[in-house]
Amino acid sequence: MTAEIIDGKAFAAGVRARVGEEVARLKQGHGITPGLAVILVGEDPASQVYVKNKGLQTVEAGMNSYEHKLPADVSEEELSALIERLNADEAVHGILCQFPVPDHLSETEIVARIDPAKDVDGLHVENIGLLASGQQGMVPCTPLGCLMLLRDRLGDLSGKEALVIGRSNLMGKPMGQLLLRDSCTVTIAHSRTADLAAVARRADIVVAAVGRAQMVKGDWLKPGATVIDVGINRIPAPERGEGKTRLVGDCDFDSCAEVAGAITPVPGGVGPMTIACLLANTLTACCRANGLPAPEGLTA
Numbered sequence: 001m002t003a004e005i006i007d008g009k010a011f012a013a014g015v016r017a018r019v020g021e022e023v024a025r026l027k028q029g030h031g032i033t034p035g036l037a038v039i040l041v042g043e044d045p046a047s048q049v050y051v052k053n054k055g056l057q058t059v060e061a062g063m064n065s066y067e068h069k070l071p072a073d074v075s076e077e078e079l080s081a082l083i084e085r086l087n088a089d090e091a092v093h094g095i096l097c098q099f100p101v102p103d104h105l106s107e108t109e110i111v112a113r114i115d116p117a118k119d120v121d122g123l124h125v126e127n128i129g130l131l132a133s134g135q136q137g138m139v140p141c142t143p144l145g146c147l148m149l150l151r152d153r154l155g156d157l158s159g160k161e162a163l164v165i166g167r168s169n170l171m172g173k174p175m176g177q178l179l180l181r182d183s184c185t186v187t188i189a190h191s192r193t194a195d196l197a198a199v200a201r202r203a204d205i206v207v208a209a210v211g212r213a214q215m216v217k218g219d220w221l222k223p224g225a226t227v228i229d230v231g232i233n234r235i236p237a238p239e240r241g242e243g244k245t246r247l248v249g250d251c252d253f254d255s256c257a258e259v260a261g262a263i264t265p266v267p268g269g270v271g272p273m274t275i276a277c278l279l280a281n282t283l284t285a286c287c288r289a290n291g292l293p294a295p296e297g298l299t300a
């Protein structure tokens with residue numbers, strides 16, 4: 001069997017277009033423009049690229065983008081003061097602090113200071129609690145993007161055996177919650193899981209969020225399984241020239257594509273969906289802040 005390639009890049013473009021239409025409607029009907037503030041601490045080159053892309057796509061969707069670049073040695077007090085200002089700013093509906101941050105700052109503390117209603121990353125304990133208890137909050141962007149791709153391919157997910165590999169707060173845990181909410185039978189695996197290959201062989205859905213290049217092999221999969229590869233790993237690519245690198249996922253794409261029914265590529269799979277869902281979450285937050293119904297199909 002040769003898997004269908006799930007085109008996350010094209011799907012994400014569709015989500016962004018839909019967000020753009022809803023933003024235009026908000027502007028016309030209510031005179032409101034959603035705004036997203038992104039905070040970048042330090043000068044990590046990969047983070048700079050992501051933040052730039054987020055800003056460009058935010059503006060493309062018709063929303064306001066506010067970038068706050070802080071020096072790597074910014075104090076916790078200064079960062080907190082900025083978050084307080086953004087919490088109070090009515091033009092700002094979403095706030096994201098790009099991670100990782102330098103070691104002297106605490107990601108937990110940063111997230112705790114963001115107004116939960118503006119927490120478009122869905123990382124605040126209030127949003128985690130709302131998701132875990134089946135209530136409406138902000139859902140983390142990457143799991144939301146994965147869920148959209150799965151629903152699009154499989155329709156109703158109820159009764160499916162789903163395996164999430166990885167238990168991080170950012171990815172594995174919320175992904176498990178979302179799949180449970182859609183009535184999958186969910187297994188969350190991690191570094192202590194015994195015989196991961198045997199667990200994977202039962203799964204109709206495999207979401208890999210491990211951070212280990214090409215770890216999941218084709219012979220671990222149930223034939224026809226749907227595979228969502230969240231991993232973004234840069235590995236040496238001497239075939240492209242000396243010192244060159246390329247991006248690969250957590251799945252060994254070639255062997256997995258022989259067995260899976262469908263699989264997301266890296267790049268061009270989950271990554272673009274993350275940014276599209278960030279825009280969708282900002283729109284959702286803006287609607288809720290203004291007492292308007294959030295557009296359907298753009299949240300979980």
Ligand SMILES: NC(=O)C1=CN([C@@H]2O[C@H](COP(=O)(O)OP(=O)(O)OC[C@H]3O[C@@H](n4cnc5c(N)ncnc54)[C@H](OP(=O)(O)O)[C@@H]3O)[C@@H](O)[C@H]2O)C=CC1
Pocket residue numbers: 142165166167168169170171172189190191192193196209210211212230231232233270271274
């Ligand atoms: N496409 C996108 O938009 C995004 C991509 N990513 C990518 O997704 C990947 C995961 O990210 P994140 O969740 O933040 O990573 P973390 O490092 O926070 O979590 C990794 C998880 O994988 C588990 N793990 C590690 N090794 C193994 C193993 N050998 N077998 C089984 N499980 C293992 C760990 O288990 P334990 O808890 O036991 O240590 C941990 O729960 C990364 O490649 C990251 O770059 C992340 C966010 C967004």
Ligand SMILES: Nc1nc(=O)c2c([nH]1)NC[C@@H]1CN(c3ccc(C(=O)N[C@@H](CCC(=O)O)C(=O)O)cc3)C=[N+]21
Pocket residue numbers: 050096097098099100121141142232247266267268269270271272274275
């Ligand atoms: N507060 C916070 N929230 C995040 O959601 C967050 C973060 N910090 N820090 C870093 C991770 C990683 N992340 C990605 C987003 C887009 C792509 C993406 O667009 N990837 C492209 C390729 C990009 C490239 O070529 O480098 C793709 O997969 O096709 C990847 C990874 C969001 N993260």
